[in-house]
Amino acid sequence: MPDLQPAIPAATLVIFRTRSDGPPELLMVERSMGMAFAAGALVFPGGRIDPGDHDLAAEQDGDPDDTAARIAAIRETIEEAGLPIGLEPQPAPGALVALREALHAGAPLRDALAAAGTQLALHRLTPFARWLPQHQGMRIFDTRFYLAELPADAPRASVDATENVRLLWASAAEVLAEADAGRATIIFPTRRNLERLAQFGSFADAAAHARAIPVRTITPFAEERGGRQHLCIPAGLGYPVTGEPMDDTVRG
Numbered sequence: 001m002p003d004l005q006p007a008i009p010a011a012t013l014v015i016f017r018t019r020s021d022g023p024p025e026l027l028m029v030e031r032s033m034g035m036a037f038a039a040g041a042l043v044f045p046g047g048r049i050d051p052g053d054h055d056l057a058a059e060q061d062g063d064p065d066d067t068a069a070r071i072a073a074i075r076e077t078i079e080e081a082g083l084p085i086g087l088e089p090q091p092a093p094g095a096l097v098a099l100r101e102a103l104h105a106g107a108p109l110r111d112a113l114a115a116a117g118t119q120l121a122l123h124r125l126t127p128f129a130r131w132l133p134q135h136q137g138m139r140i141f142d143t144r145f146y147l148a149e150l151p152a153d154a155p156r157a158s159v160d161a162t163e164n165v166r167l168l169w170a171s172a173a174e175v176l177a178e179a180d181a182g183r184a185t186i187i188f189p190t191r192r193n194l195e196r197l198a199q200f201g202s203f204a205d206a207a208a209h210a211r212a213i214p215v216r217t218i219t220p221f222a223e224e225r226g227g228r229q230h231l232c233i234p235a236g237l238g239y240p241v242t243g244e245p246m247d248d249t250v251r252g
Helices: 051-057 064-081 093-104 109-116 172-180 188-197 203-212
Strands: 008-017 025-031 046-048 126-131 141-149 164-170 221-225 228-232 243-245
Touching: 008 064, 025 064, 025 172, 046 064, 051 064, 051 109, 064 093, 064 141, 093 109, 126 188, 126 203, 141 203, 164 172, 172 188
Parallel strands: 008 141
Antiparallel strands: 008 025, 008 046, 025 164, 126 141, 221 228, 228 243
8 A cells, every 4th residue: 555645734714705695605716627636626715834824923823833824824815816814904906916916926925915014813714624634645635724704895806717717606505516416526525514514604603613613633534334435524523414425525
């Protein structure tokens, strides 16, 4: 059996947008077919935690690994969707465009934020989950998930057209329905998190639920259920579905 690859620390942001006629919408981005991980799948904005995120985290209060993950989630969301989540004050439109361009060009986040006249507001992110799959011969991410609410005066989200090819706002249930109809692809962790998020009618309810359940690292495991091999996760962590037939699973 091949050895497990070292886990890559990553962070992702689940952004809620309130709508008047139904459950909140979540921002999803579709990964480019050319990507090595989750090609063509709908995912939440996010990516690797970079050394610069750790450098900036060292200047903040709190647990350094959690802080670096929050910073990465904020940075990646700016880069991928052009949304200033977790920043105070909200940058002016022109400053936000310049901030995004600076990050795409490789500028340090600290410098880009200062030029935009804004700073980190890490308290706006609520820890939700942490997933660490262990698949032989596959790229492995140790991913921390955070919840955040879209500010009422936030700009329109726009896809970066590099790693991602489109974005959409949809409720958790709507994304699951699209996947079940074969019109979208979602990997195992995304499906489980969407099922969990579909239980809530507001960001406030989801955030309260997240605060009530301590985050534990989730590593899926194989188990026979009803005569079929399933990919499973532990019970008691807020997920209404804890297993899926192995033949139906999309792993990335």
